[in-house]
Amino acid sequence: MSDNALTSIKDVTVKVLDGKLVSKHLRNQIRAQVAEFKEQGKRSPGLAVIIVGDDPASQVYVRHKIKACKEVGIESFEYQAPATLTKEDLKKKIEEFNQNEAIDGILVQLPLPEHLSSDEVLTWVDPMKDADCLTAENLGLLWAGRPRTKPCTPSGVMEILKYYEIPIQGARAAVVGRSEIVGKPMGLMLLQGDATVTMCHSKTLNMRQILLESDVVVVAAGRPLLLGREDFKKDSVVIDVGIHRDQGKLCGDVRFDELEGQVAAATPVPGGVGPMTITMLLSNTLDLYRLHSN
Ligand SMILES: NC(=O)c1ccc[n+]([C@@H]2O[C@H](COP(=O)([O-])OP(=O)(O)OC[C@H]3O[C@@H](n4cnc5c(N)ncnc54)[C@H](OP(=O)(O)O)[C@@H]3O)[C@@H](O)[C@H]2O)c1
Structure with a gap:
């Protein structure tokens, strides 16, 4: 297990899942791969x-x-x-x-x-050039488990979970939000990672009860500071996709400041999911380049 692994600091404070760090790590890999292709004269x-x-x-x-x-x-x-x-x-x-x-x-x-x-x-x-995975064909391939590209924000969330070795297999996961670009593909990717997924939306009844039974919660409701300490299970992992500007200050859908001592790990806003979205666009472009180069 690496130093990134979540289990090393359980229960003490909120571990901050640093999207800037994960993003830097992935961009370094992408830069190195591009450099290698160019060295080969491509x-x-x-x-x-x-x-x-x-x-x-x-x-x-x-x-x-x-x-x-x-x-x-x-x-x-x-x-x-x-x-x-x-x-x-x-x-x-x-x-x-x-x-x-x-x-x-x-x-x-x-x-x-x-x-x-x-x-x-x-x-x-x-x-074959759909860098955002928004075309019906590429969404169909994603649905079928044979992705050509992946929707950038949810795949960025999956990369954060992977980097910090947060166990998804068998976990109970909840997604708050069912938009085409974030919530729906997020639920699908967690399911493909063998989580048991509950999708929540504005008409969900007893959402708090669902969240309190969830090991991993991805929040993409687009509602500033919607959820806080009382909405999450002890030692759960919270990923906040929301991004809002309030009087010049950025905030997410989650009241991050309240999570101390309750959840095991969470993404901040800014510096959590945000930096990952562009990184995954670069990653999709590289994947398409490989397809075109074959
Ligand atoms: N970090 C990034 O790179 C990035 C990328 C994309 C989006 N975002 C941010 O992520 C947030 C979500 O984006 P989006 O495009 O998915 O938003 P969206 O299209 O507005 O969808 C919001 C979803 O949340 C649900 N919802 C709204 N209020 C709720 C509530 N009180 N309880 C439960 N569910 C609720 C809605 O349910 P219904 O379907 O029933 O209406 C809808 O499915 C926004 O803040 C956006 O700015 C960030």
């Missing part, structure tokens, strides 16, 4: 990022994604378009990226302006 992996409109949060996310690509040696191709971009022009651009052999992954930053339906736009992305 091209760099490529990620195309499409952003339509000027949503400030999206602009920040895209900047972070491009910077992260650069840091690990993935080439990025950015397409910035005004909110007035037509459906036809967006389709043309995606088809151009689909054909471009230097590009392994395509990411369409969501949300899109109202006149562009994300459901329709995602059908234009070649599933």
Whole structure:
């Protein structure tokens, strides 16, 4: 068992599951693999990022994604378009990226302006280049247990659990939230890790009782500071996916400060799941690169 293992500090204080640390560890591995491919005379992996409109949060996310690509040696191709971009022009651009052999992954930053339906736009992305695992084909492969890529946030959570050697097999796990990009795939991945999973949502009755019986709880409700000490079982592990800005300060869906002496380990906000999402995008791009290089 490594020094990361959860069991070494049980019961004493909350062990902070440090997403920045896990992210750094994985990005170092990705950087080393990209460097190895380049030493073999191969091209760099490529990620195309499409952003339509000027949503400030999206602009920040895209900047972070491009910077992260650069840091690990993935080439990025950015397409910035005004909110007035037509459906036809967006389709043309995606088809151009689909054909471009230097590009392994395509990411369409969501949300899109109202006149562009994300459901329709995602059908234009070649599933072999779907870096976010949002196409029906790739979600189907994930469902079938043969993933080509994985939804970034839940796979980031799985990597945190793996890094800290938190036992999932046979554990009772609960997921709070059932969104398409976080909650649903999170439940599926925990199930595929042999946990016994309960999915909770806004209509769940007696949610606290379910959580109090759960060894691992992943919270992705999008409700600031929704859950606290009284909602979690002694020595359980709490993963907080939520991210909110309150008067300039970031917080999650969980009242982290209350967890001391109750839960065994938890992710903070910021510095927990957040840094993992972009890292898993890099990881998906590398996986697609390998498929294209074979
Ligand atoms: N860290 C990251 O990189 C990252 C990535 C993605 C998202 N996030 C954050 O994660 C949070 C969730 O995101 P999302 O896209 O999954 O949100 P979402 O689409 O709004 O889904 C929220 C889910 O939580 C459920 N819910 C809401 N209030 C609840 C309550 N009081 N009790 C139980 N369930 C409740 C909803 O149930 P119903 O289905 O019944 O409405 C829904 O399924 C947000 O804060 C988001 O900003 C972070």
